[in-house]
Amino acid sequence: MYTYDTLLAKVTATGGTFREVTDPATGVLIGLARVGTLADLDSAVARAVDARHGWAALPDGDRRQTLLELADAVDASAEALALILSREQGKPLNGPNARFEVGACASWLRATAALELPTETVLDDESGHAELSYRPVGTVGVITPWNWPMMIAIWQIAPSLRMGNTVVAKPSEHTTLSGLALAAVINDVLPAGVLEVVTGAGDVGDALVRRPEIGKVMFTGSTATGSKVIAASAGNITRLTLELGGNDAGVVLHDVDPTAIAEDLFWGAFINTGQTCAALKRLYVHDDVYDAVVQALAEFAAKMPMGVGTDEANVLGPLQNKMQFDVVDTLVEDAKARGARIVLGGDPDRDRPGYFYPTTLVADIDDEAALVQKEQFGPALPIVRFSDIEEVIAAANGVEDGLGASVWSADRDAAVAVAGRLQAGTVWINSHGGVHPFVPFGGAKRSGYGLEFGTEGLKSVAVPQVISG
Numbered sequence: 344m345y346t347y348d349t350l351l352a353k354v355t356a357t358g359g360t361f362r363e364v365t366d367p368a369t370g371v372l373i374g375l376a377r378v379g380t381l382a383d384l385d386s387a388v389a390r391a392v393d394a395r396h397g398w399a400a401l402p403d404g405d406r407r408q409t410l411l412e413l414a415d416a417v418d419a420s421a422e423a424l425a426l427i428l429s430r431e432q433g434k435p436l437n438g439p440n441a442r443f444e445v446g447a448c449a450s451w452l453r454a455t456a457a458l459e460l461p462t463e464t465v466l467d468d469e470s471g472h473a474e475l476s477y478r479p480v481g482t483v484g485v486i487t488p489w490n491w492p493m494m495i496a497i498w499q500i501a502p503s504l505r506m507g508n509t510v511v512a513k514p515s516e517h518t519t520l521s522g523l524a525l526a527a528v529i530n531d532v533l534p535a536g537v538l539e540v541v542t543g544a545g546d547v548g549d550a551l552v553r554r555p556e557i558g559k560v561m562f563t564g565s566t567a568t569g570s571k572v573i574a575a576s577a578g579n580i581t582r583l584t585l586e587l588g589g590n591d592a593g594v595v596l597h598d599v600d601p602t603a604i605a606e607d608l609f610w611g612a613f614i615n616t617g618q619t620c621a622a623l624k625r626l627y628v629h630d631d632v633y634d635a636v637v638q639a640l641a642e643f644a645a646k647m648p649m650g651v652g653t654d655e656a657n658v659l660g661p662l663q664n665k666m667q668f669d670v671v672d673t674l675v676e677d678a679k680a681r682g683a684r685i686v687l688g689g690d691p692d693r694d695r696p697g698y699f700y701p702t703t704l705v706a707d708i709d710d711e712a713a714l715v716q717k718e719q720f721g722p723a724l725p726i727v728r729f730s731d732i733e734e735v736i737a738a739a740n741g742v743e744d745g746l747g748a749s750v751w752s753a754d755r756d757a758a759v760a761v762a763g764r765l766q767a768g769t770v771w772i773n774s775h776g777g778v779h780p781f782v783p784f785g786g787a788k789r790s791g792y793g794l795e796f797g798t799e800g801l802k803s804v805a806v807p808q809v810i811s812g
Contacts, residue, residue: 345420345528351427354523364520367433368651368661368697376519379543381550384511387539391482391509392556394536399479399507406505407456412532413501414452420528421445427524428493429652429660433698438658439614448497448525454780455501460801471812477805479507480558480582484551486572488564489517489663490618490720493525498795499561499584500529500538506805511539511557513548517664555579559804562586563620566744566789584793584803586786589620589746590718592739593775594761595636596752597629604751604773605639609647611749611775613702616649616659617722618667620790621747623775625715627739630730637706637726641687644702651697661698662721668698671721674714675703678725683708688723710738718744732761740766745787749775 345353356377364373398406417424425441434440466473483503487496492514503510514522519542526540541547545568552560552575559582562572569587576583593611595604611623628636649659662668668691675689688703703723705714714725729735739748748767752758755772762770768786771777778784783799785791793803 345423347423347426350420350423350524350527351520353527354427354520362516364431366430366651366697367663368699370696373430374520376516376523377542378516379541379547381547383543384541384547384550384554387511387541388482388551388554388556390536391511391539394534395479395482395507395509398504398509398534398537401507403505403507406507409532410452410456410501410505413529414449414456416528416532417445417449417452417525421449424448424493424524424528426653428518428521431520432489432492432518433652433660433663434615435650435652435654435657435660437655439610440658440660441652444491444494447494451494451497451780452501455505455801458505458781458798458801460798465809466811473809473811475807475809477506477802478808480804480806481508482557482559483508483510483804484554484557484560485510485512486548486551486560486562486564487512487514487522489515490615490620492518492521495563496522496525499563502795502800503559503561503804504533504537506801508559508804509537509539511541511551513541513543513551516542516544549575552576552581553578557581558806559583561795561804566791569791584785584795585791586620586784586793586795587746587789587791588718588744589622589786589790590624590716590742590744591621591747591749591767591775592765593623593626593749593751594735594739594765595626595628595632596750596754596757596761597631598753598757599632599636599751600753601632601635601639605636605643607774608636608640608751609643611771612724613644613647613659613722614776616662617671617724618663618720619776621769621776621778623724623749624718626724626726627729627735628726630728633726633728637686637704640726641704644687644704647702649699649702659702659722662700663698665698667721668700671700671703671719671723674717674719675705675723678705678708678712678714681709681712683712683714683725686726710741716742736761736764740764743789746790747771747776749773
């Protein structure tokens with residue numbers, strides 16, 4: 344069990360090249376993060392390759408038991424992990440944020456251990472007998488983003504380990520300490536070399552993808568970087584799972600109760616201060632309920648406190664970095680210039696420490712505005728009015744992304760009918776963004792390919808083998 348101080352000391356750089364890590368809410372120095380080199384990557388890959396045969400040779404039951412022990416270790420150090428996460432990433436301790444994320448890590452490990460993937464008999468008749476099973480791919484490269492740096496890491500690490508693979512993980516350079524802290528807790532349980540972590544910027548990630556020893560790469564991040572991952576992996580024909588950008592549409596039909604859905608709409612859009620790939624990024628509302636939905640959403644949003652993450656009262660935090668603050672700021676200013684109505688927020692206090700952008704609702708905005716067409720990845724939600732269902736379906740499908748979407752209606756059959764026409768990997772009914780460890784998740788169009796979670800997620804980090812005869 345770690346305390347905040349002991350865990351931070353374990354992952355803080357004491358030599359080599361390092362960078363200062365500051366709290367995005369206050370600018371206060373947290374610690375020093377090591378900046379890894381290509382030589383560090385070479386060593387990490389070598390250790391993971393050396394360890395993979397022993398790890399793969401363990402019975403599945405032993406690996407499942409190990410995942411349960413990893414979950415217990417995460418639980419034992421949960422508060423230390425949450426504090427490091429909150430201070431480095433910026434998300435508050437409470438609400439669906441830091442403590443929630445660490446708890447989800449433990450829950451996901453246990454759920455992954457519980458999944459069944461038996462050998463499947465695919466043919467058994469007079470013509471012959473054939474069985475399908477899944478073997479380890481070898482070593483998996485895991486490249487994780489800064490928005491959910493612990494939970495997304497576990498989404499990729501847990502199934503990889505369960506299927507008998509070793510892992511080389513590279514956390515985002517924006518949340519290095521969070522990635523190292525999670526790995527430190529896990530590696531107290533795992534055999535040496537089974538999980539290796541390399542730090543650094545894009546050059547290290549690019550080199551990891553290009554390593555021939557890496558049989559599978561799992562990447563979560565922007566579509567632009569995902570394209571680079573595809574190109575870098577092509578020479579080795581490396582297997583890929585890519586969860587890329589999202590510009591998720593929510594479609595609110597005419598028959599909703601605006602007050603009843605306001606809370607779920609809010610968290611669908613503003614969870615993690617909007618810094619979530621599958622967050623609700625653009626909201627289309629039928630003209631019959633438009634004004635009432637905007638009002639109910641604004642009333643709820645105005646009550647949600649934003650501030651320093653370690654303040655127990657807050658449920659919204661800063662943007663994680665200046666780059667993302669500037670993206671949101673630019674898009675909202677463009678919407679203002681186009682004549683959109685700012686219902687809430689939209690005017691950041693630029694003298695305040697930290698990268699705080701206020702919770703912002705933008706109404707009466709046209710569908711061509713950049714805030715609608717581009718992924719803002721922050722706390723600014725455009726709300727577009729519609730009256731024709733055919734036009735709104737075309738608008739919802741009119742962007743290159745296709746990660747998630749949602750439909751809101753008192754009539755489930757009507758909602759499902761619309762959902763089936765939306766081009767997205769997941770469409771939620773009367774909610775947005777919820778994931779479950781047993782339910783496959785993946786994107787359509789330029790939001791990536793491959794599935795995570797559930798038995799399909801286990802299959803994605805394995806090599807199928809048919810034994811016939």
